[in-house]
Amino acid sequence: MPRELINANPVVHGKKERRVRNDSPNIDEDIKDPEHPYSLEELNVVSEDSIEVNDKLNHVRVTFTPTVEHCSMATIIGLCIRVKLMRSLPSRYKIDIRLAPGSHATEAAVNKQLNDKERVAAALENPNLAEVVAECLAPTFA
Known part of the structure; x- marks a missing residue:
């Protein structure tokens, strides 16, 4: 039985021209x-503008906005962003992943999950979640 999509017809935007920035990981594309x-x-x-990097404080914050406010994939999207950053940044960086304020029905709960080391580690030990993350981060996509 096919899975029903939460947002079957998302609005697709064109890719934007990149600014040259040495301080921002290229995660959005x-x-x-x-x-x-x-x-x-x-x-x-x-978007590029939703990625904040503070080298002096070793801190990266990414704020993302799901396509619908009841998106069941919000936690997985945030997990993919976190894993991408963990793989591409030196370990000295503290990574903070957040939903844009008011963009999701369970914003506080999702933010708490995405920024709790134990919950993130447990999620990545789940073979099904690990497979979804791997598919989202597959290098052949870029």
Whole structure:
């Protein structure tokens, strides 16, 4: 039985011209949405402007906006962003992943899950979740 999509007809935006920035990881165009064959950039879930890097404080914050406020994939999207950053940044960085304020029905709960080391570790030990994350981060997508 086919799975019903939460947002069957998302608005797809064109890819934007990149600014040259040495301080920002290129995550928005490298991560595929878990439900659709589009990048997070194309769905306007993450943009270059929503990535904040503070080298002095060793801190990175990414704020993302799901395509619908009841998106059941929000936690998985945030997990994909976190894993991408963990793989591409030096370990000295503290990573903070957040939903844009008011963008999701369970914003506080999702933010708590995405920024709890034990919950993230447990999620990545789940073979099904690990497979979804791997598919979203597959290098052949970029």
